[in-house]
Structure formats: structure tokens, C-alpha cells
Amino acid sequence: MIIMESWFFVFGVSLILTLSVQGTHAADQPNIVFIIADDLGWNDVGFHGSNQIPTPNIDALAYNGIILNSHYVQSYSTPTRAALLSGIYPMKLGMQGPSFLAAEKKAMPPHKLLPEYFKEMGYETHLVGKWHLGYSRWNETPTFRGFDHHFGFYNSFCSYYDYLSTWRYNDHDYTGFELRKDGQPVFEETGKYATDLFTDHTVNVITEHDTTKSLFLMLSHLGVHAANKGKPLEAPQETINNFKHVVDANRRTYAAMVAKLDESLGSIVEALDQKSMLSNSIIVFISDNGAPTIGSFKNWGSNFPLRGLKDTLFEGGVRSVAFIWSPLLVQTSRVSTDLMHITDWFPTLYTAAGGDIDALDPELDGIDVWSSLVYDLPSPRNDILINIDEKTRNAGLRFYNWKLIVGTSQNGTYNDYYGHIVMENIEDVPYNTSAIYDSIAGRVIRKTNYSPLTEVEYQSLRYQATVKCTAVKKNECDPATGAVCLYDIPSDPCEENDLAKFFPSVVRRMKRALVDYRKGLIPQIEGEIDIESDDPKLFKYTWSPWLECADSSCQIA
């Protein structure tokens, strides 16, 4: 009986999907605008309960879409982007290690990436902003990996006005220019604030888009990653001046950087609306990992009250800010705690675009959750391999409500709580729901009448989306000591109460699952830092591909 019912259920769902996909042609396929913030903290958006940095556009979209509150990413940039574009767990690609460095001879393995699938479906594909998946040869760069166009940078960061990135190797600083358009350096754009520049470019792509084709656009912001040492945080002074209530000068600049990200979303929604593309668009917003409140590339972001930072497998490192907004979603204005992993976007967006997931690599780790998102159906995702790093021996796994952490990154330096540090001595401003209602995104959504919410309803969603630490017993576990830590995340989202000794059979089962996953691990790809050959001064002071391609067709003209 149960079996019959579930067959009926599956048949019913696939019937709905088949009907909705039938008869689609290029122009009916949804436009996809996927926006990635860099190193944005869990607690740095209004919809997660913070009163410090108003994010009215982000909040308007989140409340009118679906807040994805159990959305897991990798703990730093390169692996997250590898997982997103391949749909595969990074440890199966040799990409589970640290992010790529400038002049490092490493690249994303030659898997067919998400934008290549979208091109095959007739989409125009754009990447604006950060790549961070290798550039030693031209054929490793975005326009050779499925993007028709790229406007942005190849390494992990640069400065926000002059687009220079400085790396210290062998006691020497190497500085190179980073901004490129389809491979060519674009010096003439220098001086414009990066978040505005990438937003304006995105708005132009939308405004000039040939709407007989659908658009697949990834906007991978530099904001709010730290820039060069000496001047890690940068924002326009007039924006910084809006945050006089933030006493700490660094946190104040950070707040302005987040406000610029928020404006970006407003401008993009407005451009999609003016081009009459919005009613057939899907907008996703995520952070690539948690904020590094302290440590290298610290940006004064906050993952409060979550534990850990970027570079850890605690929730503060891997549970990211995320929402999806689209008029194509039927059940919206809700907080989803269904597990979702960064790899899931691959089959999910492919399905949303009318692609046949049977055509995808069966080795894909991503799970198609499109119908769960659209109709609020039970999610097919029950577990997530957070990572296995065979060098640090740090691994993490989610299994239903459970989370197991083995070993540690960074010798355990970042396993504590940091989010509150940057929140001290700061006057909170009251949460202003009218500002959300009146934001550009709020107005556009309202005007186009996608059953928008009232201000009162915002508050209840916000309450649901705010993490509350409810662990009664504190039972600390520091994996740096060699302990294995087990947490019940729904009741203990702040990872304060280790349950390993109370649930030994769960620990055994999850360790066994990790051992099984370990069999599919590919050792981390190796590649030295080849600064002799990639010294920016050899390339007109730019960070440039420096190795010959095996195939001459991959040279940029």
C-alpha cells in the first residue's frame, strides 16, 4: 500500500513536471540570475535577525521567495565554486583543499560545467566577477569553460577601486591588475567601485539582452571579501557615512560594503522588470562560505550565533546565507529547513530550464530539488557530505538532523564563536519593515503583483529565519583534540552540545558513511606556485595565464 502510494506520488509529480515542460521553446525557458556574495556572514543580512546592517532589497526578495536556511556550501571559495559548476562533491574532483592562489598551477578538472549545459539548451551565458577556478592556461578561463562572456577577475580578490591584487611570495610583493573583459584587460574601468561596476555591467547585459534567447547569468561579486593588506575594506565614503551608529571603523566600512551588495540586487531586479524578463526569471542569492571575522582576509563579518568561521566545517563556515526568488515558485514566503547542498543547483536549475536530468552525468552528487522548491514537497535530500580533506583529516557529514565533525582545519584555531566580537558596542537601529516595502526590489515585486507580503508578515518570517541557540546542556567538543563531535542541528544549531557519547550507534553509522565516501576521494590536485613565470611584470603588470595550451585553438587573440 505504501509502495503504491509513493508510486502514485512520483507519477503525479512527474506528470505535473512533464506538462509544465511540454511545449517550451527557447524564449519560454526561465532566465537565471545566480548571485554569489563572497565571505558574507550568516548574521549580516536583515532577514536572519540582525539589526545592524539594513538589507531591504535582499530581505524583500527573501521574504517573497523561499529562505533556504539549511543551505550548505564548502568552507572556502574555490571548492564551493567547483561544486556549484560541476554538481560534484569537491573531494571527487581533487578540489577539496584550500582555495587557489595567484600563479598557482592548478585548475578545475575538465568536467562539463553547468554553463556548457545551458549553452546547449540555447541560453546566452555570462559570468560577471570572480572566477577562482584556475587560469594558468587560457583554456582554464571562463570563456573556455562554458561562458559566452566574462567580465571580472581570475583570482580570489582584488582592490575595490583599482583592481590590483598583491600576493607575497619569497618575501617579495607581486602586484598585478585583475579586471578583464573576455580575457582582455580593461584599464579604462578603473576608479569605479567594484560592486557598482559589476552591478552596472550586469544591468547592461540584461538591458541589451536579445530576449529571443534565455539568459544564464552568474554574478559573482567581489563584495564582501577583504582586499589587499593595508586597505582590506573599501566602500564609497557616502555609503560609510550612513553607518555612523556602527562604532568600530572596520565594521562600519564592512556595513557599507554589504549595503552596496544590497543595492546591487535592487538594480538587477529593476533591470529585469524594465526588460519584461522578471516574470520568467529565477533569482538565487548565496554566500560562497561563512565570514572570516578574524584571521587572514578577515572582513569583520559576523556568523553570530553560529560557531566557527570560513575555513571550518562548523555551521559558521558552511551554512550559508541563501534564498531563491521567482514568480515560477508556487509555494513561497516560507523558511525552508530542508537540507540543500551547493551541488544541488546544478540539476535543480537544469530541470527548471526544462532540461532532462537523465542526460546528466549519473555520477552527479547534486540532487534535483526543483519540485520541492516550487510546490513545497518533501525534499529528496537527506544527507550531505560536507567535506573530506585527506591532508588535514578534517571531515564533516550531515545525516538527517545529525552532523558529525571529525578532525579540524587550521589546527583548531577557528573552532570558537566570533560573530559577537564585531557586534559589541553598537547601537542597533530598529528593524525598518517600511524600508523593505519601499526598497527598489520591494516596489518592483509589489508593482508586478506577485502576491507580495505585508510588512507585518515580514516580521513573522524573520522570526522563523533567525537562529536561536537553545542547547540547554553545554557539552563542549573540540575536534582539535582528536574528538569526534556529534550535533543535533535542529535543536542545537550553534553546535554547543556534543552528543557523541549518547548516540554511539549514530556516530558509528556516520563514520562508516564517511569511510564509504572516502573510497571515491581523488587526492588534492597538486601544482606549485609558479611566480617566476607568472610574475605580473612579464604581462604588463596583470595576473595573466602563462602556460602554453596543448591545443592552439585555446589562445586568446
Ligand SMILES: *[C@@H]1O[C@H](CO)[C@@H](O)[C@H](O)[C@H]1NC(C)=O
Ligand atoms: C598546525 O600545527 C603544526 C604543528 O605545530 C604546524 O606545523 C602548522 O603550521 C600548523 N598549521 C596551521 C594552519 O596553523
Ligand SMILES: *[C@@H]1O[C@H](CO)[C@@H](O)[C@H](O)[C@H]1NC(C)=O
Ligand atoms: C523607515 O524607512 C522609511 C523608508 O521606507 C523611512 O521613510 C523612515 O524614516 C524609516 N524609519 C526609521 C525609523 O528609520
